[in-house]
Amino acid sequence: MSITDNELAAFADGELPPAEAARIEAAVAVSPELAAKLAGHRALKARLAGHFTPVLEQDVPDRLAALLRPSPPVIDLAAARADRANRSRLPRWSWIAGPALAASLLIAVFVPGDRDSPAGYADGQLAALLDRQVVADQNPQSATRVLLSFRRQDGDYCRAYAAADTSGIACRDDQGWALVEQGAGLSASQSEYEQAGSSMAQLLERAQEMAVGGALDAQGEQAARERGWHD
């Protein structure tokens, strides 16, 4: 019963099924020649692996890690406000929500709600919409529209939405769609259009800040919906 070099190497790599491995083991036990060959294979593997182990123990150079790290959160709220005010009123993401917003020229003035109370959860109708509706096949005339979807830092799926009387960002957790941001709706008198536009811009800007890795495309949304907006 001969053992090929190939089989011996595969044995050393742990690639053989148990029955085969047992056969090699038995052959090695009675053949000093095979035992020496096997020892050679193992020594080579240990030497190669050992040669590169120090790389694992080194600190990763910052230029590499920085590519994967989200920019650090702004701690200074005053600075954050100033920074936000200085930036363009229309964030980059407005083009994504554009189709959903285009049907409505009338957008309400933004009235900040009571921020001291804990954020609630979307009610049945809104929750059902958030569960079901993907942006791609949405009727742009529908009363409540999903503007875009994304994932935030902790991995939760979030969706920005707008209706006639309300708008906001809801994030899916174990209990439902938590309303983490809320703003004014789409309907208001025309004179307030400009302010309302900036409110919608703020909503999108907020979404952009919260998101890790961009808005979901149609495929991403469908996949997320199939999983119930939960991994």
Add this chain to the structure above:
Amino acid sequence: MAGQPFNPRRTGKDPYLTPTFEQQALEFLPKLRRFAAGLAGHPADGDDLCQMTIERALANRDKWQVGTRLDSWMYRIMRNLWIDEQRARNRRSRTFVSDEAGLLVGIDGGQEARVELGNVDRALAVLPPEQREAVVLVMVEGFSYREAAEIVGCPVGTLNSRLVRGRDALLAILEPRA
């Protein structure tokens, strides 16, 4: 909105249970660097390769299928970048080394092999790129033959024969008593 600080609701869920693309990649970045060093042969070249790989992965993140192994996907990107460069280099220098040549080095005890005796880096440098990546994936990174073949994008049999040739050449150079 309206400049209010944002206070994300915590629901007791550990955010690391569903790590993001970036979090996952950061997690195995040390291993990715090791693979880069194994391929490139020099730590600085390895880190350049690593950087190109991360940038390529981020630019193509929508092509990664959620639920599949991100590390294997990024190994594949790295491997493709490296092998393309090796092939371009070989074309430029017109010193294409066939798979067989890698086997012959060491066995015929050529001067090259003797000079490089005892040095893992130099021994690996003797191998043709396809043998080198097979050796590094299996013997350094610890992938199974099947996983390594998937990363390389070749049949398991092909991966196996490259591995055998590369290993035999290294044995002859580095472990001559075996």
